[in-house]
Amino acid sequence: MSAPARDIRRSAAGPVLSARDLHTWFELRQWGFLRVGSVRAVDGVNFELQAGEAVAFVGESGCGKSSLARTLLGLHQPTRGEVIFEGRSLGTLDARERKTYLARVGFVQQDPYGALPPFMDVRRILHEPLIVHGVRNRAEREKRAREALEEVRLSPPDDFLSKFPHMLSGGQQQRVVIARALILRPAMIIADEPVSMLDASVRVEILQLLRSIQTNHGLTLAFITHDLSTVRHFAERIFVMYAGRIVEQAPVNELLNHPQHPYTQALLGAISDPDPDNALQMREVPPGEPPSLLKPPAGCRFHPRCNRMIPGTCDQEDPPEFEPRNGHHTACWLYR
Amino acid sequence: MASEPLLRVEDLRLHYRSGNGVVRALDGVSFDIRRNEALVVLGESGCGKSTLAKALMRLLPRNVQHFSGNLLVDGVETMGFSEERFRREVRWVRISMVMQAAMNALNPVIRVGEQVAEPLRVHRGWSARQARERTAEVFGLVGISADFLQRYPFELSGGMRQRAVLAMALVTEPDLVIMDEPTSALDVLTQASIMNALKRIKQELGTSFILITHDISTSSEIAERVALMYAGQLVEFADAKDFFGEPAHPYSKLLMASVPRLHQEETPVHIPGQPPNLLDPPEGCRFAERCPSRFDRCDRDPETFRIGNRRTVRCWLHAAGSRV
Ligand SMILES: Nc1ncnc2c1ncn2[C@@H]1O[C@H](COP(=O)(O)OP(=O)(O)OP(=O)(O)O)[C@@H](O)[C@H]1O
Ligand SMILES: Nc1ncnc2c1ncn2[C@@H]1O[C@H](COP(=O)(O)OP(=O)(O)OP(=O)(O)O)[C@@H](O)[C@H]1O
Ligand code: SF4
Ligand code: SF4
Ligand SMILES: [Mg+2]
Ligand SMILES: [Mg+2]
Numbered sequence: 188m189s190a191p192a193r194d195i196r197r198s199a200a201g202p203v204l205s206a207r208d209l210h211t212w213f214e215l216r217q218w219g220f221l222r223v224g225s226v227r228a229v230d231g232v233n234f235e236l237q238a239g240e241a242v243a244f245v246g247e248s249g250c251g252k253s254s255l256a257r258t259l260l261g262l263h264q265p266t267r268g269e270v271i272f273e274g275r276s277l278g279t280l281d282a283r284e285r286k287t288y289l290a291r292v293g294f295v296q297q298d299p300y301g302a303l304p305p306f307m308d309v310r311r312i313l314h315e316p317l318i319v320h321g322v323r324n325r326a327e328r329e330k331r332a333r334e335a336l337e338e339v340r341l342s343p344p345d346d347f348l349s350k351f352p353h354m355l356s357g358g359q360q361q362r363v364v365i366a367r368a369l370i371l372r373p374a375m376i377i378a379d380e381p382v383s384m385l386d387a388s389v390r391v392e393i394l395q396l397l398r399s400i401q402t403n404h405g406l407t408l409a410f411i412t413h414d415l416s417t418v419r420h421f422a423e424r425i426f427v428m429y430a431g432r433i434v435e436q437a438p439v440n441e442l443l444n445h446p447q448h449p450y451t452q453a454l455l456g457a458i459s460d461p462d463p464d465n466a467l468q469m470r471e472v473p474p475g476e477p478p479s480l481l482k483p484p485a486g487c488r489f490h491p492r493c494n495r496m497i498p499g500t501c502d503q504e505d506p507p508e509f510e511p512r513n514g515h516h517t518a519c520w521l522y523r
Numbered sequence: 524m525a526s527e528p529l530l531r532v533e534d535l536r537l538h539y540r541s542g543n544g545v546v547r548a549l550d551g552v553s554f555d556i557r558r559n560e561a562l563v564v565l566g567e568s569g570c571g572k573s574t575l576a577k578a579l580m581r582l583l584p585r586n587v588q589h590f591s592g593n594l595l596v597d598g599v600e601t602m603g604f605s606e607e608r609f610r611r612e613v614r615w616v617r618i619s620m621v622m623q624a625a626m627n628a629l630n631p632v633i634r635v636g637e638q639v640a641e642p643l644r645v646h647r648g649w650s651a652r653q654a655r656e657r658t659a660e661v662f663g664l665v666g667i668s669a670d671f672l673q674r675y676p677f678e679l680s681g682g683m684r685q686r687a688v689l690a691m692a693l694v695t696e697p698d699l700v701i702m703d704e705p706t707s708a709l710d711v712l713t714q715a716s717i718m719n720a721l722k723r724i725k726q727e728l729g730t731s732f733i734l735i736t737h738d739i740s741t742s743s744e745i746a747e748r749v750a751l752m753y754a755g756q757l758v759e760f761a762d763a764k765d766f767f768g769e770p771a772h773p774y775s776k777l778l779m780a781s782v783p784r785l786h787q788e789e790t791p792v793h794i795p796g797q798p799p800n801l802l803d804p805p806e807g808c809r810f811a812e813r814c815p816s817r818f819d820r821c822d823r824d825p826e827t828f829r830i831g832n833r834r835t836v837r838c839w840l841h842a843a844g845s846r847v
Contacts, residue, residue: 247710248681356797357568386567386737388781392793413710416740416783420790443785457715459740460784463763466561466745469723472716476680 201274202235203375203407204259208268209233211251211258215481226480228254229265230431238374241401241408243418243439245454246428247477252411253297255428256379259409260294261285273374290320293368295361295378295397297411302364303352309336309363310348313370320371335366339396358389365397375407383414394421416458419443427451430478430488437515447517449473450489487520495521527598528555529698529731530579530618535592537578544802545588548574550755552592553827553847556748558698559729561721563742563763565778566752567798572735573623575752576703579733580620581609615646619692623703623735626684629676635684636662636672639691646695654694661690664727666720682713686720693724699731706741718744739782743767748833751775754798754809757827761834771836773816808839816840 211229216222228251236242244252257263259270261277270277272288280288296302303312313332322328336344339362352360361381368376378397382390398421401408412418418425418439425442427435427450435448446452453473459465473492478484484491490501500520509522537549548571556562566572577583583590594601601613619642622628629638639661640654649657659669665686676684685705692700706714722745724730736742742749746763751772759772770776777794784791796813799805807822808814814821820839827837828844835847 247712358797387739387783387791388567388778388794390793391781391783391791395790395793414783415711416785417791419785419788420783454711455785457711458785459715459744460786461740461743461767461779461782463743463746463767465743466722466747466763469719470715470744472712472719476682476713 202271203238203273204409205235205271206232206255206259206268207271209255209258209265209270210267211254211263212266213254224481225266227431227483228480229258230480230483232268232431232433234426234433234436236375236407236409238407239401239405240424241398241410241422242424242426243422244409244411244426244428245413245415245418247413247454249477249480250428251431251480252428253379256294256377256409256411259377260292261288286320290316290371291374293371293373293376295364295368295376295381297379298384303360305352308349308351309355312352312363312367316367316370331370332366335370338369338400339363339366341366356389357385358393361385361389361393362396365393365400369400373406375409376401378408378410380411380413382417383412390417397421415443415454416460427454430483431480432488432518434489434519435515435517437512441512441515445512445515447511447515447522448489448519449493449495449521451517453492487518497521527595529558529560529597531555531593531595531598532579533593533595535575535578535594536589537574537583537587538589539574539584540586540588541802546801547755547804548801549578550804552752552755552757554750554757554760556699556731556733559725559731560747561725561732561734561745562748562750563746564733564735564750564752565737565739565742567737569801570752570798571755571801572737572752573703574755576620576622576701576733576735579701580614580618581606582614582620615642615695615697617697618699618701619695619697620701621688621692621703621705624708625688625703626681626708629684629687631676633675634672635674635676635679635687638676639672639687639694642691642695657694658690661694662686664693664720664724665690666716680713682709682717685709685713685717689717689720693728693730696728697730699733701733701735703735704737705734707736707738714741715744721745739778740784751778754804755801756809756837757835758810758837759835762832765831765834771830771834771841772810772838773814773840774810777813777815810838 209229209232212225212227215224215226246252258265314328317328333344336347341347341362382393424438426433429450435451446455456471475492478488486502486504487506490496497520506518506520508516508518510516511522533553535552539546539548564572596617636658640658643649643654662669667686706717749761749763749766750757751759753774759775770779780792799809808825811817811821825837825839827835827847828841829835829847830841830844
């Protein structure tokens with residue numbers, strides 16, 4: 188797999204992928220026509236990913252992680268703002284260029300059990316994207332399918348090529364999903380909760396696999412998760428999302444050791460390590476639930492749950508991004 | 524009979540018939556649980572955790588090939604009970620259960636309050652009003668405001684629906700509640716707050732819990748006792764303190780090393796290989812294929828040995844302990 192490395196070098200000067208003022212809103216209708224409002228799933232997101240880095244997006248269920256991923260992939264049209272890949276805005280690509288883009292960015296989608304078509308065997312699952320992207324030669328496709336299986340350590344490939352998804356364990360299915368994402372030799376992979384449905388020991392295996400493929404090929408990897416305890420080992424930077432926005436971002440250790448945003452602090456405080464003393468005490472959890480994205484609260488979106496809320500400020504004005512520590516950004520009025 | 528455990532399970536077996544043969548999903552499991560005790564059942568996907576729960580509730584699918592063992596409630600053997608008697612005296616009365624993915628199985632067209640009250644109306648024959656009042660109380664206990672009684676399931680978040688099915692298991696004031704993966708689909712803050720609710724309920728009502736999960740970290744929020752399953756069998760049963768502190772079975776050790784910890788620098792290590800096929804499990808130790816400590820004796824099915832106070836391990840390495 189030499190193609191991605193070459194492409195990465197070409198673009199090493201600037202960010203591979205950036206999001207500028209990105210908004211993805213979904214129109215919500217009642218009975219199919221009455222407009223109720225917009226679900227602001229992605230609501231003003233900015234970031235830049237450098238070639239070859241691994242980053243993690245974390246946040247509660249429903250905060251917009253998958254919507255962001257799908258927007259980055261060009262599967263949702265942004266309502267406002269743009270996604271820029273290797274210097275070009277996705278919005279300006281023509282049909283053929285979009286197809287090339289989709290070949291350059293692999294996608295590992297949420298829910299391994301629903302990701303694979305049940306009626307296709309592994310061979311067909313892996314040949315399919317190659318056919319779509321114009322690899323006519325069958326022998327060439329077969330060779331690449333085998334390589335991809337070896338890459339995700341499903342070997343020998345002959346044991347797996349003619350199996351159907353239901354004959355594979357959850358971990359094996361997820362490796363097939365990854366093989367499929369790799370087969371077009373992408374420059375970048377976006378993985379949406381690649382392991383949340385799997386057992387702890389298999390989770391670690393898959394994350395390590397992704398990480399080693401990423402470092403071996405100099406791929407850029409963006410992975411989405413709600414499991415902060417694994418992030419340290421598999422990413423260099425973390426973005427914390429809350430209600431459609433990024434509220435904090437920093438290098439992994441910096442963020443885990445010095446969380447600044449009250450939401451991030453709450454999130455880290457809620458995570459258990461397997462310690463028998465946990466059973467002896469209650470855990471501190473912020474009250475309430477994440478807000479409706481249809482009518483997010485005014486000011487800071489976390490203010491109804493925040494124990495450090497500054498009345499008159501937090502409940503009225505949207506906090507901009509501050510940099511309380513070097514390279515550590517957070518949108519919270521405490522750091523103005 | 525105060526000294527009897529609340530529930531004693533002896534050599535429980537539940538096998539399924541399938542197209543390819545017999546699935547030995549639960550294959551000789553024994554343990555007990557006391558009043559007001561929280562037991563956590565851990566194990567990889569497919570090791571038989573849900574099968575254990577179904578066997579305890581005697582909620583059996585049609586394709587059961589074999590079901591045997593003893594199930595003593597307060598010292599009274601119930602396996603001989605007729606279905607009618609088991610339903611009248613045990614299921615939903617003494618033992619209730621929150622099934623895996625139950626929160627997605629709520630009836631979409633019936634108000635949540637009515638669904639939660641249903642066990643009282645059906646199994647206890649309470650009036651609608653009595654049931655409603657009791658339901659409101661239990662809602663408070665699990666952390667849902669009484670306003671939600673009138674809502675439909677789709678109007679509730681995942682966390683709220685999970686609390687509602689927990690309330691449903693609690694309304695009849697059972698002695699034991701079995702929960703199958705109650706928080707796996709939820710995110711950390713919701714998980715933590717549901718675990719808080721369980722701790723409070725246990726304190727206030729004195730309920731015993733069996734929490735079935737593959738999420739080891741979250742399970743430690745309530746675990747007093749831990750049962751670890753592997754390929755249909757119990758491989759270790761111990762106090763949480765001992766299990767988390769110093770796991771004894773080789774599988775327990777590897778499993779604990781695979782758990783990521785927030786403030787740990789070393790990368791967690793995965794367990795190579797896969798569990799055996801339950802259609803045709805190996806004759807000897809079921810973990811042998813993946814076990815770094817295996818030796819010649821492991822070709823024979825290991826016995827269960829008692830080591831220390833309330834701890835048992837199914838592994839030849841512990842043959843110095845007394846036989847169970
Ligand atoms: N196609 C769509 N149409 C309407 N609303 C949508 C659509 N896709 C997502 N949403 C809504 O947007 C919000 C964000 O959803 P999204 O799936 O991005 O969250 P998430 O962070 O990935 O959550 P999870 O952790 O549960 O996967 C939710 O309120 C969701 O209901
Ligand atoms: N009704 C059934 N008929 C045949 N086989 C079954 C049936 N139910 C479960 N099995 C099989 O029995 C084994 C144990 O299944 P069980 O659902 O008890 O596992 P589990 O530990 O709860 O797994 P998970 O963590 O994935 O929920 C599996 O191999 C499963 O495929
Ligand atoms: S801006 Fe205010 S309400 Fe928001 S997190 Fe910071 S302190 Fe809390
Ligand atoms: S009995 Fe043998 S193979 Fe099985 S766990 Fe013990 S040492 Fe390992
Ligand atoms: Mg998602
Ligand atoms: Mg199960």
